[in-house]
Amino acid sequence: MTELEAFAAELPFALDDFQRRGCAALEAGHGVLVCAPTGAGKTVVGEFAVHLALAAGKKCFYTTPIKALSNQKHSDLVARYGSERIGLLTGDVSLNSDAPVVVMTTEVLRNMLYAGSRALDGLAYVVMDEVHFLADRMRGAVWEEVILHLPDDVRLVSLSATVSNAEEFAGWIQTVRGDTTVVVDEHRPVPLWQHMLVGRRLFDLFDYSKHGAEPTGKPKVDPELLRHIAHRREADRMLDAEPRGRGRGRPGGRGGYRPPSRPDVIATLDREGLLPAITFIFSRAGCDGAVGQCLRSPLRLTTDDERARIAEIIDRRCADLADGDLAVLGYHEWREGLLRGLAAHHAGMLPVFRHTVEELFAAGLTKAVFATETLALGINMPARTVVLERLVKYNGEQHAPLTPGEYTQLTGRAGRRGIDVEGHAVVLWRPDDGAAEPSEIAGLASTRTFPLRSSFAPSYNMTINLVSQLGPAAARALLERSFAQYQADRSVVGLVRGADRGRKLLAEITRDLGEDAEPILDYARLRAAITDKEKSQARSSRLQRRRAANDALAELGKGDIINITHGRRGGLAVVLEPARDPDDPRPLVLSEHAWAGRISTADYSGPAGAIGTMSLPKRVEHRQPRVRRDLASALRSAAKGLDAPSRRRGRGHVDADPDIDPELIRLRQRLRSHPAHEVGDREAKLRQAERYLRIERENAAVDRKIAAATNSLARTFDRILGLLTERGYVRAAGAEEVRVTDDGRLLARIYSEADLLVAECLRTGAWNGLNPAELAAMVSAVLFEPRGSDGPAAQPDPPTAGLRSTLAATRRLHGDLRREESRHRLEPSREPDAGFAPAVYRWATTGDLTAALMEFESSGGPMPAGDFVRWCRQVLDLLDQVRNAAPDPALRAAAKRAIADVRRGVVDVDAG
Incomplete structure (x- = not known):
């Protein structure tokens, strides 16, 4: 019996x-890249790698992008193989780390590779779950x-959601990892039906009848849905056209139509037999508010037996929470929602709350979850x-429509394999939302474009580790093998082809101009x-x-x-009140036509100075006609x-001499005396020459793009290496x-976005004492980033004098570093933010x-308890690095004590 047969049995x-x-393919000794839809069961291939490693007495590391996924996969594997053979490493959690199979976050494996850890001995397989996460702007580089x-x-076993450039990604994997089998499957094991909810009526989005296809083969939008929306x-x-008091004054606007309330939506789904459901709301506050709305309604989705099981799980999960913290954590409202089958799920929740929701949902005890899109990332809550x-949704900079890839990722959660025969995606129709029109949704639902784009770029820590292990030349060669450079090089192919076409056109124009080509082109350049x-x-x-x-x-004064x-x-006008801001002066004036208001430089095309003065009362009530x-x-x-x-000119007048620039006079003289000035048919030839110059400029721009793309990562690496050499982190030892x-x-x-700043603080002793x-x-200040408007409006005052002076010293080091980065043409390091410092100080x-x-x-606004715990755990992670790296023994001891002071209470409960 083969191992695959034994595994399948x-x-x-x-x-x-x-x-x-x-x-x-894996049993035959190949690496594997598997691209399949969410919920298709691609993790089975990763689990077979675990089986092969255990059967051969080897090791397998199973990596995931987030701790929640690592915890979930650890639980799954323990249930199958026993706790003695399965370990867990997530940065702040270490369980049975010497086991033959260890589940870990990808960062942990990256750190092991750089450290040359002995744990890598005997490693035969690495599973990279959710490998498409390498497109993540902040953390994607770790995968590469x-x-x-x-x-x-x-x-290497790479598991990815369906991406539209799977062949390109596979080509790179095969280039850098050798023999790799690519398995792409776009079939969903559980069919997905698309719907729209208009009021409380649920419609199919597409016409699934035998006549319901376009000539292109794509399904048509359901005509009944279109008729209903038109009606x-x-x-x-017609209601809006009625006199006020009959139609126009009705609540809800737009003739009185209101989208259904959240309790009504859930009740409709319950009536149609479509629960459990996940409602994606792109706002944490929106998720919490949705649960609150449902709790204020009569909605109850659980039986007495289910409520008893829910209470038992809640009590078991939350046994370690302090009674005094329950009110501030919103425990009682959260518990009441769960008992009624309702819950929110987002990153701002306390981890133990979030994990309880996941357990209850997986057990079929939570019927309706309101979640942000973080739930779409692999967590097993179909x-x-x-x-x-x-x-x-808000993408961090602006509100933008969902992409087809995002729509597919979110709706891919619908349909539980082995439980449901079909899944359902429901979009609410809103008359004020053009993105929620049937044609727009049909476009999203029928498009499969989710390209994978690398976010890889060398950092200070990556550069120093590469140089330490490989030396500069081999490090550059490795960077040139990255997926980022692979994609850049492929883009260059098209650019080069365009530049070649441009050069052929230039040659054709030169031939057409004949013997006049050189003088006429020179004349055109001069013009x-x-x-x-x-x-x-x-x-x-x-x-x-x-x-x-x-x-x-x-300079203007009153009067x-x-x-x-x-x-x-x-x-004419008289100044009633001088300008307040000299950089953007806007004095208050009254015109001779009895208009009063503030004016600016936009009101001028000529002189702006005073032409005289007049007496004014001490107080002018300019608002009175x-x-x-x-x-x-x-x-x-x-x-x-x-x-x-005086009336015409005024002080501050500037006379403009149109030919004040002697260079312009000289150029005009050269033009008039140029040999081509008298060429016959000059203007017709100049039109050809101007086209030549335009193509020449376009080609130059393409050449710059090609130069920027070619070896772009290696150039960034060299700039970083130059800065690190100047600052003494590396020393030249030869050519x-x-x-x-x-x-x-x-x-x-130091593995942190602020890696170099932290290193500067440690080596200069800025944090000593x-x-x-x-x-x-202090550690929190180099980590913390406020969430948009959630952050403090202003930097709070540090709680101690020692912290104030240390923060000032850290900011001076940061200022020096940014000046050096600017000189080396590197992305500037983020400025320290002390917004979280008072909170973590009080907690510690x-x-x-x-x-x-x-x-x-x-100091600005409320912080959800889940965010507080998340930031505390990031502080713990960096404190642990300081404990290991700081040259000062007293600082290492302070870091060790700080870890103990921060890792307690809610920060230590359910630390996954």
């Missing part, structure tokens, strides 16, 4: 064709580091139905230079006039009379005594040799959760 289901192909660094004899719109239009309230110079001079003149007007407006020479407010009329009359009288030249210094070895042990709580607070000194959360709230 233990499964409660028959293997699909793609699973069998992936497992067979692991893929590039793994020993050649380790078989809705017509009814709304549902019968997925609901999308809106098809727009283009004159045009550029004229535009530059015009810009300079406008800027000069604007600056003069700005200065004159800033000054001015002449507004531009716009509909043109004419009578006062404005009387003052305008007094202004006109005062202006009669001014001479005409192409460098030696990593003690400071460099310190940097190699801090007590444990102060050190925890008192362990009082309420007081710690109030510290954060007092």
